[in-house]
Amino acid sequence: MNYKTFVTGPIETNTYLVWSGQEAGIIDPGGPVADIIRFVEDNRLTLKWIVNTHGHADHIAGNSLILEKYQVPIAIHEQDRVMLTSADHNLSTFMGTPLVSPDATIVLTDSAQISLGDATLQVLATPGHTKGSISLYGNGLLFAGDTLFYQSIGRTDLPGGDYQEIITSIERKLLPLPPETVVLPGHGCDTTLAHEHDFNPFIKLK
Numbered sequence: 714m715n716y717k718t719f720v721t722g723p724i725e726t727n728t729y730l731v732w733s734g735q736e737a738g739i740i741d742p743g744g745p746v747a748d749i750i751r752f753v754e755d756n757r758l759t760l761k762w763i764v765n766t767h768g769h770a771d772h773i774a775g776n777s778l779i780l781e782k783y784q785v786p787i788a789i790h791e792q793d794r795v796m797l798t799s800a801d802h803n804l805s806t807f808m809g810t811p812l813v814s815p816d817a818t819i820v821l822t823d824s825a826q827i828s829l830g831d832a833t834l835q836v837l838a839t840p841g842h843t844k845g846s847i848s849l850y851g852n853g854l855l856f857a858g859d860t861l862f863y864q865s866i867g868r869t870d871l872p873g874g875d876y877q878e879i880i881t882s883i884e885r886k887l888l889p890l891p892p893e894t895v896v897l898p899g900h901g902c903d904t905t906l907a908h909e910h911d912f913n914p915f916i917k918l919k
Contacts, residue, residue, distance in 0.1 A: 714832040714852040716897070719749050724771045727899055729856055733830030738762045740849065740856050741899060742775030749775075750782055761829060762819070765789040766858025767846040768796025769871075770805035772899060776814035788819035788827070790838065792873075793845030804871065821847060837886045841879020842867030850890060855906070859899040861887055863908075866915045867899075883916060 719728045722744025729740040730749055737758040739749065753760055760783045765773050768789060776787055776797070789797060796803040800811035821827075823838035827849065834851040839860040846867070849856040859867035861883055869876040887896075892907035909916060 714829065714834075714854065716854065717752065718897070721745060722771050722774055725900060726771045727897065727901075728775065729897060731829060731834075731856075732756075732758050733832035735759050736761050736830040738764060738827070738829050739775075739779060740764050741766055741772040741858065742779050743771050744774050746775040746778045746782075749779075760785050762827070763787045764821070764827065764849065765793070765797070765814075765817075766848065766856065766860075766899065767843040768793035768803050769843065769859070770800075770803045770808060770810075770812055772858070773797060773803060773814045774805075774812055780815050786818040787815060788821050789817045790836075790845030790847050791820045791822070792840070793843055794820065796843070796845075802872075823847075839879070839882035839886050841869060841875055841877075841882045843871075843873040845873075846879075846882075848887065850894070853891070853894055855887065855890065855894050855896045857887070857896050857898045861896055861909060861913075862898045862900065863896075863902050863904040864913050865901075866913070880915065880917070888916070 716731045726743030797814040800806040805812045825836040827834045834849040837848045842859045894906045
């Protein structure tokens with residue numbers, strides 16, 4: 714599986730274009746999407762889906778334009794689905810620029826599989842940043858949304874956040890994965906699970 718990172722929007726959200734063969738998907742289109750569309754077109758990729766790791770505005774802002782261009786399904790966890798179509802729930806109202814996304818056409822659950830060419834990503838329910846936060850794992854890559862960052866974790870002081878829940882998600886769902894797994898977070902630089910196990914101050918070492 715290949716991927717390319719696009720840093721999008723005013724909060725510098727990491728949007729990931731992933732592809733296997735000529736089939737591609739977009740994870741968390743967080744703002745202007747012209748560069749993403751150009752890359753898809755230049756490389757003659759066939760876009761198959763959009764996945765939102767959670768429903769905050771900075772991770773869904775590009776959904777509408779991608780859907781307008783490609784008419785592909787939008788997938789999100791049921792617990793965050795309402796955030797797509799409500800500017801209050803996705804917090805964009807409070808950021809001063811209300812926005813909404815088209816509704817989801819695929820509702821994701823824990824352990825679901827998302828296919829792309831001959832590759833597969835597994836959905837891991839990782840609540841804590843929001844009730845419906847998910848991570849995607851496959852081919853040695855972990856798209857962690859706003860659950861796990863380089864030496865940090867996602868905020869839990871926003872509506873739906875829960876500190877103990879995010880710690881439990883990391884300890885039970887993410888750390889058991891192979892230590893060499895590359896973590897691709899929703900913001901900031903990539904890391905590995907081995908590094909986070911050893912140096913992340915929020916992780917309780919056993």
